[in-house]
Amino acid sequence: MRIPRREQTTNVLILLTLMMFTLVPLLGVLSTALQPADRVPTGFDAPWPLHWENFSEAWRIANVLPLMWSSTVIVLAVVPTAIVLATLAGFGLAQPRVPGGRFLSMLFIAGLTIPAEALISPLYYQMQSFGLLNNRLAIILPLIGLYMPFGVFWMRTHFAATPVELIEAARLDGASPARIFWSVQLPLARSALSALMILFFLWTWNQFLLALVLVNDPLKRTVAGALGAFQGQYSTNIVLLCAGSLLIIAPSLLIFFVFQRQFIGALLQGSDR
């Protein structure tokens, strides 16, 4: 199809404007991060010469490595557990003639509209009574529970869409439900599982509220939660704040650029169902 030239030019201009809108704040922060750290920067200065040493300074004071480690520990505890629980329950609810199955499915789905802010104060007292405040488990345990509505719904939808002939054939061969789960359903669920993994990873890595309320020590929080503390501490040193923030978000950006196709796909599937 031919598109008139004038339209094409407007198209390119509009798209470039939107891209600028996205990129300029990020570039602005980068340019600020490269200015001399010992004076207050002004937004429009060319950062010349480039003060790359700000990044090593920020690396040190932002505790980037311990932070990444803390987030990684939380992700490694939350994501696999949540995926296993959601997968098992999704498979259970996708079977025929489950007593109360419809009710249980609705119960999980109902959880999708509950904002975390509505749960945060009881969670605080709950973690207090477990003696888990300021412990990573205070983030890990609730997150696993909070991911169940989406995870179970996601996996159930996927399992229920498997052609029924496949399941019937396996059943006629005398396969138990566990056998069907392991040998028929799981191998077919690879893309659903990897999408779920990416979503759970992002939600955990970027989790803010639970970390803020339940864990005081920034070094035991998620990266996002630590950002809040970092901002409070260095709000006066804009240059180091910018450099530190960039270091803290760099891994997410890096992972996104490497896996951008999968990321976009996962987030889209996640909302399209």
Place this chain on the structure above:
Amino acid sequence: MAITDAVPSRAGQSGPDERSGIRRYPSRRGRANWAALLWVLPALIAYGTFELYPLVQTIRFSFYDWDGVGPATWAGLDNYAGVFTNSEQFASIEHAFILIIFFSVLPVALGLVAASIIREARAGVLGTLGRVVLFIPQVLPLAAAGIIWTWIYAKDGLINGFLTAIGLGKLATDWLANFSTALPAVGLIGCWVSLGFCTVLLLSGISKIDPTLYEAVRLDGAGRYQEFRAVTLPGLRREIVVAASVTVIAALSSFDVIYVATNGGPGYQTIVPGLEIYHLTFTSQQVGAGSALAVLLTLLILVVILPLQRLARES
């Protein structure tokens, strides 16, 4: 936060899937499958302990006057009445609705423009690049978006520097501290975050529209506006509803960005329900009042989302 960002959208979408799911398993007569419940049990325990039980607690707290430490006294509906009589609490709800314009309406509108353009340039490098670039903010923590924009909006920040450079220095202001600009300013951060998500989502919908439809309207001599009205918009109904649901929930339950950028200030010019719940519960020790607002916020989200979802199901 992330869960509320992306998750709840699917709530009502379950309709069609639900039905097809059940259709695919013909319900043959037979014994009830009690064993299947064992598979569900671990997830149910996690969900019950860390989501359902706290929710019931929130509802219970909302009927008490409690400082979180001492004894609680029954308060009836006082805390709920408080939401409507306390100007700060009520303002938080008003702001949540204003934020819908920035978190939802604006990004969906701009996303429609961007998606239409990228469709036309599909094979081009610019289209692919545009998609990836616009999507970047979606993978960053919202707290990071808050920090980045705080500096952009600052008195010596990028926007004021630019205004001064082009001779409009008079317009320069401390955007997040100015009573009249603070709320739109934090709103724009939400737009920045959601634009890429809306664009990519709408783009995936556009790619499912039959290309011959576009050819046909063009042959009929339609301009790009008529083409958009007659082909793109009707074809994207479902995607628009999904994008609207996700972003409306993000607007109503916003917390991270505003906590980092303004913490509700100046005054309570940018207070939102999530932040107000946090302040009430953990700063001023009014757990009951915070819980009542939390219950109302949950109901508010339901009331806004359910009609939206029905719209999607009709199409």
